[in-house]
Amino acid sequence: MTANYTGDSIYAASSDTEDHTVNKNSSTTTITSVDPEPSRAYQSYTVYVTVSGSRGTPTGSVTIEDGDGENCIADLLNGEGACDLTSTIHGDKILTATYSSDGTYAASSDTQDHTVEETPNRDGYEEDGTCAQAKLISPEEQQMRNILPEGESDWVMFILSEPGNVTLETSGPNGDTVMYLYESDCTTQIEQDDDDGADSFSLITRGGLEAGTYYVEIIS
Ligand SMILES: [Ca+2]
Ligand SMILES: [Ca+2]
Numbered sequence: 003m004t005a006n007y008t009g010d011s012i013y014a015a016s017s018d019t020e021d022h023t024v025n026k027n028s029s030t031t032t033i034t035s036v037d038p039e040p041s042r043a044y045q046s047y048t049v050y051v052t053v054s055g056s057r058g059t060p061t062g063s064v065t066i067e068d069g070d071g072e073n074c075i076a077d078l079l080n081g082e083g084a085c086d087l088t089s090t091i092h093g094d095k096i097l098t099a100t101y102s103s104d105g106t107y108a109a110s111s112d113t114q115d116h117t118v119e120e121t122p123n124r125d126g127y128e129e130d131g132t133c134a135q136a137k138l139i140s141p142e143e144q145q146m147r148n149i150l151p152e153g154e155s156d157w158v159m160f161i162l163s164e165p166g167n168v169t170l171e172t173s174g175p176n177g178d179t180v181m182y183l184y185e186s187d188c189t190t191q192i193e194q195d196d197d198d199g200a201d202s203f204s205l206i207t208r209g210g211l212e213a214g215t216y217y218v219e220i221i222s
């Protein structure tokens with residue numbers, strides 16, 4: 003900041019300079035809720051945040067961390083935001099929401115307790131709940147899986163190096179599956195089966211498949 007005196011017929015011109023810092027307005031970040039509370043490992047939960055300013059409404063985004071390396075970013079609209087976070091490690095978490103300064107408002111943060119419960123019945127092939135997460139199965143290979151709890155879905159992929167026939171089968175001590183066979187686009191269904199296997203398990207026998215990649219979804 004500079005003050006200049008231009009001088010007159012008696013006094014010479016002079017000036018003075020003084021440092022002046024324009025402080026950023028303060029901001030207050032608050033985690034308003036977490037849904038669901040508690041959540042389960044590998045299940046996403048939504049974290050809601052607000053950021054208020056000493057005057058006006060801060061803009062920008064808030065990063066929310068679960069303390070175990072997972073995070074999500076909530077973009078602010080009218081000082082509010084939310085994002086979906088997925089914790090892979092169960093336990094008691096301290097969520098940290100950090101608002102980074104937008105140039106006008108200073109940074110601020112908040113913490114909130116959140117419990118992530120263990121997800122039972124996971125098998126060694128999870129996460130495989132989408133076609134993109136499908137795990138490879140080789141000819142003659144058996145994979146030990148859980149299709150639990152109800153609504154769980156496991157995706158498997160296999161590759162035919164030449165045209166051929168396939169048999170796909172589920173079995174187990176107890177349970178009830180439904181199986182879907184898809185083309186390489188993950189969406190064009192070739193066949194589905196509910197109970198053609200033993201008990202309520204599934205069996206698909208299909209001839210004349212061309213060489214290529216195929217996907218199978220198994221649900222309970
Ligand atoms: Ca599974
Ligand atoms: Ca699964």
Ligand SMILES: [Ca+2]
Pocket residue numbers: 178179180195196197202203204
């Ligand atoms: Ca069935």
